[in-house]
Amino acid sequence: MATVTFDKATRVYPGTERPAVDALDLHIEDGEFLVLVGPSGCGKSTSLRMLAGLEDVNGGRILIGDRDVTDVQPKDRDIAMVFQNYALYPHMTVADNMGFALKIAGTPKAEIRTRVEEAAKILDLTQYLDRKPKALSGGQRQRVAMGRAIVRQPRVFLMDEPLSNLDAKLRVQTRTQIASLQRRLGVTTVYVTHDQTEALTMGDRIAVLKDGLLQQVGTPRDMYDTPANVFVAGFIGSPAMNIGTFPVADGIAKVGSAGIAVPRTALDSLVADDNSSITIGFRPEALDVVTEGTPDALPVVVNIVEELGSDAFVYGALVGEAGAADVHSGAGDSQVIVRVDPRKVPAKGEKIWVRIRTGEQHLFHAGSGQRITA
Amino acid sequence: MTPRTRLQITAAAPDPALLDLPWDVPLVDWPAERLAALPRGISRHTVRFARLSGRVVAIKEIGETVAYREYELLRQLSRLDVPSVEPVGVITGRTAPDGEPLEAVLITQHLRFSLPYRALFSQSLRPDTATRLIDALAVLLVRLHLVGFYWGDVSLSNTLFRRDAETFAAYLVDAETGDLHDTLTDGQRAYDLEVARVNIIGELMDLQAGEFLEEDVDAVAIGDALAERYGELWTALTSSESFGLDERWRVQARIERLNDLGFDVGELDITTDLDGTTVRIQPKVVDAGHHSRRLMRLTGLDVQENQARRLLNDLDQFRAATDRQNDDETFVAHDWLTEIFEPAVRAVPRDLRPKLEPAQIYHELLDHRWFLSEAKRRDVPMREAVASYVRDILPLRPDEESVMGVSAADLREDTDTTTLPVVPD
Numbered sequence: 001m002a003t004v005t006f007d008k009a010t011r012v013y014p015g016t017e018r019p020a021v022d023a024l025d026l027h028i029e030d031g032e033f034l035v036l037v038g039p040s041g042c043g044k045s046t047s048l049r050m051l052a053g054l055e056d057v058n059g060g061r062i063l064i065g066d067r068d069v070t071d072v073q074p075k076d077r078d079i080a081m082v083f084q085n086y087a088l089y090p091h092m093t094v095a096d097n098m099g100f101a102l103k104i105a106g107t108p109k110a111e112i113r114t115r116v117e118e119a120a121k122i123l124d125l126t127q128y129l130d131r132k133p134k135a136l137s138g139g140q141r142q143r144v145a146m147g148r149a150i151v152r153q154p155r156v157f158l159m160d161e162p163l164s165n166l167d168a169k170l171r172v173q174t175r176t177q178i179a180s181l182q183r184r185l186g187v188t189t190v191y192v193t194h195d196q197t198e199a200l201t202m203g204d205r206i207a208v209l210k211d212g213l214l215q216q217v218g219t220p221r222d223m224y225d226t227p228a229n230v231f232v233a234g235f236i237g238s239p240a241m242n243i244g245t246f247p248v249a250d251g252i253a254k255v256g257s258a259g260i261a262v263p264r265t266a267l268d269s270l271v272a273d274d275n276s277s278i279t280i281g282f283r284p285e286a287l288d289v290v291t292e293g294t295p296d297a298l299p300v301v302v303n304i305v306e307e308l309g310s311d312a313f314v315y316g317a318l319v320g321e322a323g324a325a326d327v328h329s330g331a332g333d334s335q336v337i338v339r340v341d342p343r344k345v346p347a348k349g350e351k352i353w354v355r356i357r358t359g360e361q362h363l364f365h366a367g368s369g370q371r372i373t374a
Numbered sequence: 375m376t377p378r379t380r381l382q383i384t385a386a387a388p389d390p391a392l393l394d395l396p397w398d399v400p401l402v403d404w405p406a407e408r409l410a411a412l413p414r415g416i417s418r419h420t421v422r423f424a425r426l427s428g429r430v431v432a433i434k435e436i437g438e439t440v441a442y443r444e445y446e447l448l449r450q451l452s453r454l455d456v457p458s459v460e461p462v463g464v465i466t467g468r469t470a471p472d473g474e475p476l477e478a479v480l481i482t483q484h485l486r487f488s489l490p491y492r493a494l495f496s497q498s499l500r501p502d503t504a505t506r507l508i509d510a511l512a513v514l515l516v517r518l519h520l521v522g523f524y525w526g527d528v529s530l531s532n533t534l535f536r537r538d539a540e541t542f543a544a545y546l547v548d549a550e551t552g553d554l555h556d557t558l559t560d561g562q563r564a565y566d567l568e569v570a571r572v573n574i575i576g577e578l579m580d581l582q583a584g585e586f587l588e589e590d591v592d593a594v595a596i597g598d599a600l601a602e603r604y605g606e607l608w609t610a611l612t613s614s615e616s617f618g619l620d621e622r623w624r625v626q627a628r629i630e631r632l633n634d635l636g637f638d639v640g641e642l643d644i645t646t647d648l649d650g651t652t653v654r655i656q657p658k659v660v661d662a663g664h665h666s667r668r669l670m671r672l673t674g675l676d677v678q679e680n681q682a683r684r685l686l687n688d689l690d691q692f693r694a695a696t697d698r699q700n701d702d703e704t705f706v707a708h709d710w711l712t713e714i715f716e717p718a719v720r721a722v723p724r725d726l727r728p729k730l731e732p733a734q735i736y737h738e739l740l741d742h743r744w745f746l747s748e749a750k751r752r753d754v755p756m757r758e759a760v761a762s763y764v765r766d767i768l769p770l771r772p773d774e775e776s777v778m779g780v781s782a783a784d785l786r787e788d789t790d791t792t793t794l795p796v797v798p799d
Contacts, residue, residue: 014556044740053561087418089576091584104575104594164440166476
């Protein structure tokens with residue numbers, strides 16, 4: 001087992017100017033489950049492939065444990081790409097399916113058997129070891145494939161969107177299985193996905209990338225509670241955070257005739273680049289539905305209500321003078337999302353008044369997009 | 375409840391017959407009469423062969439995004455002229471009658487006269503069949519790598535083979551894990567090779583476990599041979615060499631060496647050092663198919679590389695025998711085609727034609743004529759050789775247009791573990 005370190009690791013594709021991965025600094029602890037997440041083209045898969053040895057490193061280095069593997073061949077890195085190939089061999093027993101790679105490598109028979117038995121125990125496959133894959137269920141077959149990687153005892157597991165070709169139901173199931181298995185094995189794992197829900201539910205820590213640059217790395221809770229910039233704020237969380245940029249006057253961010261009070265310390269930190277404006281983010285669950293006339297309340301016209309049983313979300317638009325404000329959310333431009341009491345759901349077309357709960361707003365520089373730590 | 379979606383077909387040249395297939399039924403439950411009993415490789419997905427407007431298509435159930443991605447990749451590979459299966463289309467929005475959504479499918483054209491490795495590696499394995507298959511796969515892998523394709527899951531199951539004179543030509547069948555890049559890194563190439571090695575050995579060990587391949591065949595050695603063959607070919611095609619200015623003939627020699635390997639040189643980098651005493655050359659662009667392109671230009675025949683090589687040799691002999699060395703080559707080629715090749719191939723009765731591709735039949739005819747001439751100690755004319763071949767040899771060959779191998783009952787299994795068809799060498 002081992003730590004993984006990206007030390008200013010850079011990948012520039014031939015013929016391009018902008019690096020696909022730009023001076024990535026990231027340290028992954030021994031046994032940690034780290035998820036690389038971001039939109040397509042952000043450099044997450046490239047980062048993983050640099051670690052796997054499939055992409056050249058044009059600057060910086062990559063270490064597995066204390067060993068600099070920057071120029072080491074993929075097969076000599078002691079890593080396992082999981083799930084790339086899990087077709088099982090029909091005539092071999094489950095045990096042989098799991099152990100054949102060791103046989104190729106010339107591992108003694110007794111040792112192969114020990115390692116296969118250990119892996120089978122972890123995967124709940126012990127009783128099937130002498131059967132053929134045909135006798136197994138779909139889920140068990142996937143575990144056999146996982147067993148293939150486990151018996152090799154690699155120092156690091158790499159997974160690149162392993163669930164992308166599974167249907168929705170199996171995806172959720174396998175997600176939980178991988179996460180719990182990883183915890184039982186304690187093998188350092190780097191996992192790539194574009195799906196922030198997958199990232200939040202699986203990772204010990206998450207690293208968010210955009211345009212080849214690391215935006216933030218932290219626990220799911222860190223990312224959710226204190227996003228480092230506007231991009232992370234908008235990317236992490238489902239439904240997405242509402243984010244707006246408003247002019248500031250007299251200590252108040254103006255949203256039409258309403259206003260959002262901004263703390264003194266935040267006002268003091270504004271710079272010229274911010275142009276006397278401030279970006280404020282508020283999650284759907286940070287809004288209270290209030291009565292008309294409540295101070296600082298914003299009017300929202302309901303477009304759609306999404307009822308999920310335990311929750312209900314209003315997708316609406318700011319109206320009145322506030323309608324001109326620059327607000328957007330994951331649902332689109334000039335849309336806001338509000339979590340409402342699922343037992344008191346407003347009707348489509350209705351106007352409701354919402355207010356941001358004190359202390360639950362996120363403040364960012366309008367210029368740089370960086371978080372203002374108040 | 376899931377909203378009912380509509381069936382959507384994406385295809386470059388949509389065939390209306392596609393609509394007649396039972397898309398509302400999961401592939402595993404398709405009725406046997408819809409299916410073509412072709413042997414399948416080992417796949418993590420459900421794959422079936424079905425009849426469609428007089429041809430056979432392969433249908434694979436796979437996630438929607440992955441299906442579109444693989445469809446596009448296969449199209450790009452076809453455009454790049456890499457031997458691969460032709461994509462037919464993607465079908466999404468399948469639903470069962472009870473409203474349950476079904477997985478998307480990717481449809482590809484079944485490659486006529488192709489042979490899956492499981493049909494070739496059988497108890498009757500001749501020692502050099504393995505070598506010839508591995509050679510074919512090495513050529514395919516080199517060609518894929520030259521155009522910047524990283525396969526990600528090289529295996530015998532993901533490859534189909536066609537006879538190519540005395541050798542085989544390999545075709546890519548599964549591009550699901552692949553990626554096209556401008557150029558590949560050494561790491562990508564090395565990883566592809568390592569995956570290939572492990573997969574091939576695993577597949578052979580599986581055949582041994584099923585007693586389809588003899589125990590004493592050294593699976594590991596066959597897997598290692600791929601890496602070796604690949605390395606030799608890659609070096610021959612891409613390495614740079616330096617020599618003195620007075621050895622300029624080595625430029626032409628290098629080009630001829632590549633032609634012999636079946637490659638054309640599209641671009642050759644030639645640099646000299648500052649004082650101009652040494653020359654360094656390195657092929658930059660090489661295209662496979664040197665002989666098949668030449669034959670195509672001369673005769674319009676579209677055949678594989680080694681078949682072309684054989685036919686070109688026969689054409690050269692025809693030219694010498696008719697003493698027309700000074701004639702325009704295209705005229706001679708036209709006469710050879712109409713006077714020699716076409717009559718020979720046409721002499722094969724229609725019902726025997728699904729046995730082998732015409733060019734392969736001609737290749738075997740040439741072999742047969744040689745054997746006859748040896749036995750009779752005289753030059754046997756083509757007409758006589760054809761008659762003997764059609765009477766004594768061809769009827770005994772299995773049909774290879776679509777190699778049948780599994781019974782309808784086995785099609786219900788996830789993997790065909792029972793009968794393997796035996797195709798003699």
